[in-house]
Amino acid sequence: MPATPAQPATSTPAPSAERPESPRFADIDEAHRMLAPLMEAIAAVGGPHCEVVLHDLSSGDLDHSVRVILNGHVSGRTVGGPSTNLGMEVLRDPGRNHDAFGYRGRTADGRELISSSVYYRDLDGRIIAALCINRDLSPVQGAMASLAALLPEAGGAGSEAPHELVAPDVSSVLEDMISEAVAAIGKPAAVMTKADRIEVLRLLEDRGAFHIKRAAEKVSARLGVSRVTTYGYLDEVRRG
Template identity: 55%
Template sequence: MTTRTATDDTASALADAAARQTYETADEVLRLYQPVMRALATAAGPSVEVVLHNLDGSDVDLDHTIMAIENGHVTGRAVGGPSTSLGLDVLKDRQRNHDAFGYRAVTSDGRELRSSSIYFHNAAGDIIASLCINVDLSPLQQARNMIEALLPVPPVGAEEAPQEHFGSDLLSVMDQMISEAIAEIGRPVEQMSRDDKIAVLEKLEKRGVTQMRKSIETIAKRLHVSRVTAYAYLDEARS
């Protein structure tokens, strides 16, 4: 399932606007949409390229289709530069709806892009221009890698590693540990079986919680059982 982004939604809105009317020439599209391109690129930032291609006529030169471009450093292109491989598909069928949103693209140096393309038609139904938005994902990927590098990596034998709990007093520490043991069962207390509750007591016994003052009373309340039942579960856990 593809997740939509703000740039996808912007491209979709532009596509809806383009679909409601036709244009005589690619130059007309340029006059109307060049200010939109600049506004979009400025708002989205330097990692977002916005480019308008001229696809008008029967002898389109795919090596020289770019009429206007913002943030061309994303793909290393400029005005007068080339189309992409999608241009070939478009020219095979100029009357089909080729609009696409949030698809994956790759630059010549291997960077991953998230792209959207919309196409403008003339009165005859032929495509005469395209507006493409290309988001360079590498800054986001680098940021993700930095964050992941800062996150703790569980050591080998993590189950045996000590886990520290902090609280304003011992009762709050105990309550945290009880909550953690309950969460590890994977279901709400209301849906726990007898064996589930014994498993909670077993975890708390191993972690020393049952040695704390008033622990059994607190555990009994959290498990919705009586104090006597909690002690019985503890005896089974110990055995």
Template identity: 40%
Template sequence: MGHDLNVERDAILAALKPVVHGIAATFGPVCDVVLHDYRHPERSVVAVAGAVTGRTVGGAMSEIGMRVLAGGDEASDELNYVSRTRNGTPVKSSTMVLRDSTGAVFGALCINVDVGAVTQVHDLLGALAGVGAAAPAELPTTTFGNDIDSVVDALVDAHRSRQRGSWAELDRAERVELFGGLDSRGVFAVRGAVEQVAARLGISRASAYNYLSRARAAHDTSTGGSA
């Protein structure tokens, strides 16, 4: 049965490859489209058209993909998600999960549109109409990386920067919260991520597993779920 499902999944991905190029051709250079196979998180990109996020075939999933992977079969589409790339480009993204005939999530089709040019035209028209430009909303930064390690590192740094200092300055509750935040973003769905996070924080692998366990226990207690 597993083999049959993999054949089915391969066929779905193959059928979507021309769709990737068709969507990108329709929208032009302000758009890129990426097809992911989440069976291989570290090299999930199986087709790409366009260059907004700099993805390449064989590249890793983004942090949006990690969230989908963490959601498992309960994952849902994320549509019109506005953020910035790490170089500051404002991007509107949609991630549509791919399911096989059993309902299992195994990949995603992602569309990313550079809305920077649209914003500039909007501001120009506002100026011509005599309407003052509104202050730009602060957008979250989304890491689109071809290297899974860079995506994990960026997420660790982002979560740590929202707290009050280095790992040594955090109390136990804040450390558990940091691991819980990373877990909710899907970081630990990636093979070897616990070891990588431990190295990034300068702690032992055993400590990292301990804090992850505590974070998951706290989440289960708060939601009434089971481990």
């Protein structure tokens, strides 16, 4: 499950393909003992931007499900911290295989994650634990943005060719517009300055994004600021 303590993942991961069933454990304590060395190995190879979490789902207490966490600074969680929206989905439909690999999530401050989750059951078939890996993509994205800045713009200077966003609904169009505006700044939202965020809003305002319903709410979530702050920035853009 993704490491978002305050907001849901960007999408629901697809279940894994057919594969051998995960081992079963007598209880969460046994799961902890058996999985702890594996967690250490993953964190050591993944480095400081790779969070590894063991969730205790045996009691159904999703507000305090984090049993063990390595590199918790990625999501800002500690032992005793919460699960995510995916934990709720698992407990709502425990009979299904919820294992998923390489899906995207997002932290509360707007950093993108790539994540995998494996769920473990007890001897009676109840889901009692989840092993989750969340890798922060913002360092890689920042490096890519720096390299992209060294390349000439496609089409050359003064190119005015339109760029059309085609999607099945207006919400998806808005998400693409926000992603393009953030990408144009060249850095993840989590490290943007106030001026950077105002420029994101200027780009969106120029394209008419705020004519779409709930646009300010979605922009606020992506930039990691409140709606009040977003409206304040938008006023600055419109006054300028």
